[in-house]
Amino acid sequence: MTTIIRTNSDNEDFISLVKLLDEDLRIRDGEEHSFFAQYNTIDTIQHVVVVYQDNLAIGCGALKAYEDDIVEIKRMFVLPNLRGNGIASQILSELENWASELSFRLCILETGIKQPEAIRLYQKNDYQLIPNYGQYRNVKSSVCFEKKIKANTRMS
Numbered sequence: 238m239t240t241i242i243r244t245n246s247d248n249e250d251f252i253s254l255v256k257l258l259d260e261d262l263r264i265r266d267g268e269e270h271s272f273f274a275q276y277n278t279i280d281t282i283q284h285v286v287v288v289y290q291d292n293l294a295i296g297c298g299a300l301k302a303y304e305d306d307i308v309e310i311k312r313m314f315v316l317p318n319l320r321g322n323g324i325a326s327q328i329l330s331e332l333e334n335w336a337s338e339l340s341f342r343l344c345i346l347e348t349g350i351k352q353p354e355a356i357r358l359y360q361k362n363d364y365q366l367i368p369n370y371g372q373y374r375n376v377k378s379s380v381c382f383e384k385k386i387k388a389n390t391r392m393s
Contacts (some may be wrong), residue, residue: 254314299369300341347380367382
C-alpha cells in the first residue's frame with residue numbers, strides 16, 4: 238500500500254531521495270551535470286510530495302513557483318526497482334492537484350533527452366512539448382513540457 242504526504246524540502250526522506258536522483262543524473266548528464274545542478278537546489282522548496290510504501294520512501298516530486306500562475310514541476314524521482322508501477326504518475330497527479338489548489342493554471346517542467354522514461358511519463362500524462370524556457374532556452378539536451386490545469390481556489 239502506498240501513502241502520499243505533502244511536506245517541504247526539510248523532509249529527510251525527500252532529501253535522501255533527491256541524493257539518489259542527483260547520483261543518477263550525474264551519470265546521465267555527464268559534463269553537463271553542474272549546469273543543471275545549479276537549477277535544482279532544494280533548500281527553499283515549500284511544496285514537496287513523498288510517496289511511501291510500507292513506511293519506506295520510494296518516490297518524490299516538488300513544485301516551485303515560476304510566475305504568478307505558472308508552477309514548475311521539479312525533482313521527480315522513483316526508486317529504480319519500483320519504476321513502471323504507476324508511482325511517478327501518482328506523484329505527478331498529486332502535484333497537479335496541489336498546484337490547482339494553490340491557484341496555478343499551468344505546470345511546466347524540464348527534463349533531458351537522456352531521460353527517455355521521463356519523457357514517456359510526461360507524454361502519457363498529457364504534457365505537451367513546448368519550446369525550451371528560461372535557463373534551458375538554448376540547451377540542446379533539454380526537453381520542456383507544459384500542462385494546463387484548472388486553478389481551484391480553496392475557500393477558507
